[in-house]
Amino acid sequence: MDLKDYCENVNLELSVWKSRLSEVLAKMDSLPTGKKHHMFEEINGLHILMSELEERIDKLSNECRTEWKPEVSGSSVGIHDLSSRFNDKRGVLFDYDFGG
Template identity: 40%
Template sequence: MEIRDYCTNVTAELAGWKSRVDGVVNKLDHASTGYKEKVFFEVNELHMISDELNDRIEGLTKACMTNWQPEKERGHEVIWPEQSPRMSDDISLSDIGG
C-alpha cells in the first residue's frame, strides 16, 4: 500500500468515526433538559473526542501530501510524510495508529 493510500484510508476512517460521534452528540443535544443533566459529562467528553478527531484529520491532511508527482518531476527529492519535519510538529504517532 502506498503512503498516500494509507493517509487517505486513515483520514476517511477518522472522518467516519467523527461523523458517528457527531451523530450521537446531535441526538443528545436535542434530548430533554432532564436527560441532558444526567449525561452532561458524557456529552462534554464526546464533544472533546469529536474535536480531537477533527485535529487528527487536519494533522493528517497537512502531513500527508496528496500529490507527489509534481515535486518529483521538478527534480526535488520526494520526502515521505514519516520523514517530513512537518509531521513531528503537526501530528503524533498515535494519530496514525502508532
C-alpha cells in the same frame, strides 16, 4: 500498501468516525435538558473527543497529503540547471581526494 493509500485510508476512516460521532452528539443534544443534566460528563467528553478528532484530521491533511500533485516552487533553479552544475563540478578534484 504505499504511503498514499495509507494516508487516504486513514483520512477516510477518521472522517467516518467523525460522521458517526456527529450523529450521536446531535441525538444527545436534542434530548431534554433534564436528561442531558444526568449525562453532562459523558456528553462533554464526547464533545472533547470530537474536537480532538477534528484536530487529528486537520493534522493528517497537513502532514500526510492525500493529493500528490507536484509542488510549485518559487525557486528559479530548475532540475536541468542543477544537473548541469553538478556535471560541471564533478571533474574538479581537491588535494584531500588523494591518499589517506
